[in-house]
Amino acid sequence: MSAREQPATPPARRGLQAVTGETFSFADAVGGVRGVVETVLPGTLFVVVYVASRDLGWSLAAAAVSGLVAVAVRLAQRTPVTQALGGLAGIAVGVIWAWRSGEAGNFFAIGLWTNAAYLVLVLASILARWPAVGLVVEALRAGLTAERAREQSAEGANPFAGMTAWRADRALVRRYTVATWLWVGMFALRLAVQVPLYLDDSVGWLGTARLVLGVPLWGLVLWLTWAVVRGAHPHALAPEQPAEAR
Numbered sequence: 716m717s718a719r720e721q722p723a724t725p726p727a728r729r730g731l732q733a734v735t736g737e738t739f740s741f742a743d744a745v746g747g748v749r750g751v752v753e754t755v756l757p758g759t760l761f762v763v764v765y766v767a768s769r770d771l772g773w774s775l776a777a778a779a780v781s782g783l784v785a786v787a788v789r790l791a792q793r794t795p796v797t798q799a800l801g802g803l804a805g806i807a808v809g810v811i812w813a814w815r816s817g818e819a820g821n822f823f824a825i826g827l828w829t830n831a832a833y834l835v836l837v838l839a840s841i842l843a844r845w846p847a848v849g850l851v852v853e854a855l856r857a858g859l860t861a862e863r864a865r866e867q868s869a870e871g872a873n874p875f876a877g878m879t880a881w882r883a884d885r886a887l888v889r890r891y892t893v894a895t896w897l898w899v900g901m902f903a904l905r906l907a908v909q910v911p912l913y914l915d916d917s918v919g920w921l922g923t924a925r926l927v928l929g930v931p932l933w934g935l936v937l938w939l940t941w942a943v944v945r946g947a948h949p950h951a952l953a954p955e956q957p958a959e960a961r
Contacts, residue, residue, distance in 0.1 A: 731848075734894075734941040735855050745934045753785045753799055755926055757806050761822055762922030771819050775810045778822070782806040819918045823925055827909060834902035841895055845882070848898065849891030852944055853881050894943045901936045904928065 733744035745751055757778040765774035782803040789796040805825060813822040840847040881887045905928045912921040 731851050731937070731940075732855055733937055734848075734944050735852060736941070737945070739938055739941045739945075741934050741938060744937045745930050751930050753782075753802055754930055756785075757781045757802065758823075758922055758925055758929075762919055765819055765922075766919045771813065771817065774819065775814055775822065778806055779810050818916070820913050820916050820921060823909070823913065823921055826925060827906065827913060830902045830905045834899065834906065837895055837898050837902065841892055841899070844888065844892075846888065846891040846895035848894040848940060848944070849881055849888065852891070852894075853879075890943060894940045897936050897939050897943070901932055904932070 729743060729746055729750070733739060742748070746754070760781050761774045761778040764777045765771065768774070782799075785799045786796055786803055789799050808825045809822040812824055813819055837847045840850070881891070908924050908928060909921060912924060
């Protein structure tokens with residue numbers, strides 16, 4: 716096969732998209748090296764500067780500047796800025812909260828509240844027998860986008876059928892319930908470790924715990940979710956044989 720005939724490299728699957736693939740790449744799932752750096756650098760700089768100087772202003776400035784630089788570099792290189800902008804928004808909330816309160820620990824408060832909200836949502840989805848991982852993964856499998864939903868509605872089809880059909884299969888429901896419990900465990904573990912540190916105002920240890928229980932734990936849970944979910948649709952994973960081979 717010539718270079719022109721070689722198939723294009725498929726786009727990297729990030730976040731929950733990674734659990735729908737036939738293979739799993741930890742690097743791609745967590746956003747690659749660049750994505751990891753953009754995620755962990757602001758919090759790391761905040762902790763390092765604060766522990767070294769005990770100056771809240773300089774610590775917040777270091778975190779904010781790192782987020783702004785990440786967005787500026789992506790804009791200059793004309794690469795997608797969604798991940799960097801999302802991180803910048805979280806940094807902005809943390810900076811404002813910590814600055815107004817004068818408490819360094821409040822830089823991480825938004826993360827605690829976010830994890831608590833996700834914990835409640837995923838637990839509620841399990842209790843309602845609509846496990847959240849099933850909803851998200853089946854939506855991704857069905858390719859549910861705003862454009863596709865409009866097209867299906869115009870054709871008279873239910874654009875949400877792919878998100879709900881799986882609930883008729885009890886085995887699938889059980890599989891997605893197990894996967895959703897993994898996410899319950901992740902959010903609960905983060906809160907169990909970080910909330911006491913936040914209440915004790917142990918900023919250095921809180922920042923360290925956030926780093927350890929951030930990208931590494933997220934990547935691990937994505938991989939475990941993939942291991943549970945990948946067998947849910949075996950017919951989608953097996954390549955179709957040519958007619959002469961049947």
